[in-house]
Amino acid sequence: MRRLALAVALSVQLAACGGGDATPSDWIVLALTSSPTNLDPAIGLDESSQRLHQLIFSSLLRIDDSLRNVPDLATRFEMQDPQTYVAEIPPGVRFHDGREMTSEDVKASYDRIVNPPEGVVSLRRSAHADIGSIETPDAYTAVFKMKQPNASMLIHFASPWNCIYRAAKLKEDPRFPEKTILGTGAFKFGEYVKGSHWTGERFDGYFRKDRPYLDGYKAFFVKSNNVVTGIVGGQFDAEFRGRTPKESEQIVEGLKGNANVIEGPWVTNLLLTFNTQRKPFDDVRVRQALTLAIDRWAGSQALSKISVLKYVSGLMRPGYEYALPEAELVKLPGFGKDINKSREEAKKLLQEAGVSNLKIKLVNRAIGEPYTTGAIYAMDQWKRIGVETEHSQIETKLFFDAMKDGNFDVLVEFISDFADDPTAQFDKILTKKMSSQAASGHTDQKVEELFEKQARAVDPAERKKIVNELERYALTQAYSVPILWWQRIITNHKKVQGWEHQANHFTASDLVNVWLDE
Amino acid sequence: MLGYIIRRLFLVIPTLVGVAVAVFFLIRVMPGDVVVVKLRADGAQVTEETIQAERKRLGLDKPLIVQFTDYMIGLTRFDLGKSLWTGQSVFEEIRIRFPVSLQVAIMATLIAVFIAIPLGTLSAVYRDTWIDYSVRVLAVSGLAIPSFWLGMLIILGLLAFFNWLPKIGYVSIFEDPVANLSALIWPALSVGYRYAAVATRMMRSALLEVMREDYIRTARAKGVYQKLVMRRHALRNAMLPVVTVVGLEFAFLIGGLVVTEQVFNLNGIGKLFVDATARGDFTLIQGLVLLIAVNFILVNSVVDLLYAWLDPRIRLS
Numbered sequence A: 001m002r003r004l005a006l007a008v009a010l011s012v013q014l015a016a017c018g019g020g021d022a023t024p025s026d027w028i029v030l031a032l033t034s035s036p037t038n039l040d041p042a043i044g045l046d047e048s049s050q051r052l053h054q055l056i057f058s059s060l061l062r063i064d065d066s067l068r069n070v071p072d073l074a075t076r077f078e079m080q081d082p083q084t085y086v087a088e089i090p091p092g093v094r095f096h097d098g099r100e101m102t103s104e105d106v107k108a109s110y111d112r113i114v115n116p117p118e119g120v121v122s123l124r125r126s127a128h129a130d131i132g133s134i135e136t137p138d139a140y141t142a143v144f145k146m147k148q149p150n151a152s153m154l155i156h157f158a159s160p161w162n163c164i165y166r167a168a169k170l171k172e173d174p175r176f177p178e179k180t181i182l183g184t185g186a187f188k189f190g191e192y193v194k195g196s197h198w199t200g201e202r203f204d205g206y207f208r209k210d211r212p213y214l215d216g217y218k219a220f221f222v223k224s225n226n227v228v229t230g231i232v233g234g235q236f237d238a239e240f241r242g243r244t245p246k247e248s249e250q251i252v253e254g255l256k257g258n259a260n261v262i263e264g265p266w267v268t269n270l271l272l273t274f275n276t277q278r279k280p281f282d283d284v285r286v287r288q289a290l291t292l293a294i295d296r297w298a299g300s301q302a303l304s305k306i307s308v309l310k311y312v313s314g315l316m317r318p319g320y321e322y323a324l325p326e327a328e329l330v331k332l333p334g335f336g337k338d339i340n341k342s343r344e345e346a347k348k349l350l351q352e353a354g355v356s357n358l359k360i361k362l363v364n365r366a367i368g369e370p371y372t373t374g375a376i377y378a379m380d381q382w383k384r385i386g387v388e389t390e391h392s393q394i395e396t397k398l399f400f401d402a403m404k405d406g407n408f409d410v411l412v413e414f415i416s417d418f419a420d421d422p423t424a425q426f427d428k429i430l431t432k433k434m435s436s437q438a439a440s441g442h443t444d445q446k447v448e449e450l451f452e453k454q455a456r457a458v459d460p461a462e463r464k465k466i467v468n469e470l471e472r473y474a475l476t477q478a479y480s481v482p483i484l485w486w487q488r489i490i491t492n493h494k495k496v497q498g499w500e501h502q503a504n505h506f507t508a509s510d511l512v513n514v515w516l517d518e
Numbered sequence B: 001m002l003g004y005i006i007r008r009l010f011l012v013i014p015t016l017v018g019v020a021v022a023v024f025f026l027i028r029v030m031p032g033d034v035v036v037v038k039l040r041a042d043g044a045q046v047t048e049e050t051i052q053a054e055r056k057r058l059g060l061d062k063p064l065i066v067q068f069t070d071y072m073i074g075l076t077r078f079d080l081g082k083s084l085w086t087g088q089s090v091f092e093e094i095r096i097r098f099p100v101s102l103q104v105a106i107m108a109t110l111i112a113v114f115i116a117i118p119l120g121t122l123s124a125v126y127r128d129t130w131i132d133y134s135v136r137v138l139a140v141s142g143l144a145i146p147s148f149w150l151g152m153l154i155i156l157g158l159l160a161f162f163n164w165l166p167k168i169g170y171v172s173i174f175e176d177p178v179a180n181l182s183a184l185i186w187p188a189l190s191v192g193y194r195y196a197a198v199a200t201r202m203m204r205s206a207l208l209e210v211m212r213e214d215y216i217r218t219a220r221a222k223g224v225y226q227k228l229v230m231r232r233h234a235l236r237n238a239m240l241p242v243v244t245v246v247g248l249e250f251a252f253l254i255g256g257l258v259v260t261e262q263v264f265n266l267n268g269i270g271k272l273f274v275d276a277t278a279r280g281d282f283t284l285i286q287g288l289v290l291l292i293a294v295n296f297i298l299v300n301s302v303v304d305l306l307y308a309w310l311d312p313r314i315r316l317s
Helices: A003-015 A046-058 A101-112 A153-157 A167-172 A224-232 A245-254 A284-292 A296-303 A339-352 A368-383 A395-405 A445-456 A458-479 B002-025 B035-041 B049-057 B066-074 B091-124 B131-143 B147-162 B177-211 B215-219 B225-254 B258-263 B269-279 B282-310 B314-317
Strands: A027-033 A061-063 A069-073 A076-081 A086-088 A131-138 A141-146 A188-195 A197-201 A216-221 A260-276 A308-309 A361-366 A388-394 A410-416 A480-492
Touching: A027 A046, A027 A061, A027 A224, A027 B091, A046 A188, A046 A197, A061 A076, A069 A076, A069 A153, A069 A188, A086 A153, A101 A131, A101 A141, A101 A167, A101 A197, A188 A216, A197 A458, A224 A480, A245 A260, A245 A368, A245 A480, A260 A284, A284 A339, A296 A308, A296 A368, A308 A395, A339 B177, A339 B282, A361 A368, A368 A410, A368 A480, A388 A395, A388 B314, A395 A410, A395 B269, A395 B314, A445 A458, A458 B002, B002 B066, B002 B282, B035 B049, B035 B269, B091 B177, B091 B225, B091 B258, B091 B269, B091 B282, B131 B177, B147 B177, B147 B258, B177 B225, B177 B258, B215 B225, B225 B269, B225 B282, B269 B282
Parallel strands: A027 A216, A361 A388, A361 A410
Antiparallel strands: A061 A069, A076 A086, A086 A141, A131 A141, A188 A197, A197 A216, A260 A410, A260 A480, A308 A480
């Protein structure tokens, strides 16, 4: 038996030392929890596609660790008037094939988003519909003329999906980005083995001198539940989506003092959407009663220990300058700190609405964290005012069918974006006319008017006022109400240095400033 | 024998056509929209107009009969179409993953055969002794323990005792045998154990059955050594049901290692199947079902040929 144990130990040691993957030491090994859906950033909107595109491509602007717009390619980016934006790019920016990038490339890339040629699907066309024309007065200047003011436009210019392609290649074949990966980013494309991994090598001609520090990266596509063992067992150096508190603890324990934990907020929340096309959810009193019953403050304390659910806020991310301050938030239904008082009010509202023995069909995705966690918490809270819930957890594709067909009483949804943009954050509270993703089914002219007004208000102070008004109104009408906002916990080996936390899982993946402290 | 093989091959064609037709229409009864899941699952704000445009780009707006005709014409040219999720060729998607699943299946089969035949034989020969009891306990445990759970124990064991996990990513055995085997031996062991348990029990019961036959008694009465009786007369006949079980298990492993592949991060057919089903990627599911059908047909044919080799009476009939 001892001989057998010794033989197993020796063979494991031999396997650990010999052979293996020839990843050089100054290459980082990453885990991504899914494969990219498309090589073309105009089509691959998912998280994995985006993370990989950032390593290859550049944009005019980018988002910094405070979610503010900062220059990426552009050396100057100016709003001359609410309908004119001027971008200046420096000379000498090179594509990975050695050709210089010019304003023609910027124009061709944006034209492809706004007016896609035959055969090209531009998934983000509607967000850029206000761009009227793009002029290129010289080789390094692009002027964007808008059809009408758009308060979110600056955010769109920093969108990680607005990558710059080579105009000449697009002219030859408008679909070339689906087949060929050619950008100006910090890493050149190496290899893509579907379902397995993606590699990239340092681009020596990168426009930011002395960057990147790494010689390359290898990103493996793995199931989320293999990330913890993978990091502890040395299969990967890092994973940048985020782990639950429990998983983070396991990594810290497993790495025995060699882990680095970075925590912060996340522009993502968990929402409850009420089906106003069904009785009794067409009655605002019933919706208010259901949101009043949820103790978000206690939930924040308890759930944040086991789940990514943590922050109490309205429809804007906590900490964002447009978010309602706590003093105002607590006055809105469901956000007060005296839960007993709120629940009494909830019971009274249900009684006034003539609703007794309410049983809700709560439709949710079959994804444990944080969807199951959040739903169970809501069910528990509703039980305290005598409301019973049937929790229907279904596959994502069936979830979208239920959402489309209105086959639910209450839906567990989320809002997630790469930046704080009220236009995007309000998407789920809108009427069907305004947004194809609004599942509540209500009609509300005031919501439409306020939404449109904030979308056109380019003055930040004015916009904030309208955003706050819409938020207060929407949370009182309770078509869609957040349960809690997410916390982002990144736990990796401490040898991974230079990575800065951002409150979203789409950006900050370009690895430009990351190095390995071996 | 050649005529037999040719006949079998001709029978493959109508079987595959039947599978292709059935799977094409049955899959489309499944609820869910691959385009909506692809574009909206990560929270992207995509308009209905864009979803329709993507559906058109993928050819999903065409009438079902047109899609079916395109699919069947494609099959005649060995073109399985493109994945609705990645836009890549289904053949290519499968080609990348197939070697991983095939190698794990072969390694698990070898492990199972090398364990099952000696243990099953020992168990039958030393029936109702401590050897028999030990083998039976081992076999019942193998049947009771799910492969993926054993896989998880293996991973945790490697981490706890050696603070080590095999390198992730598939490297061909011809390129780097040590890296290849150090990564694939663990899933092969976790699957092979259950596989061995099934085959051991089959080997034991088949051998016990054969050893009661008249020709064995006759051989013993003639004074033939026990070892020779076993090797020449009993084992060969007892192998028939074992070969069936081994063949079926092998065919199942290609595409059946759904959870085990996920536990060990293997980029194999099982994982691809689960992903394709979860996303509603019709074209990929069709290709995978055809692959599994071809695989079962081929393995069954090989089993039939082995029957004929093991028992000449079958060949003659």
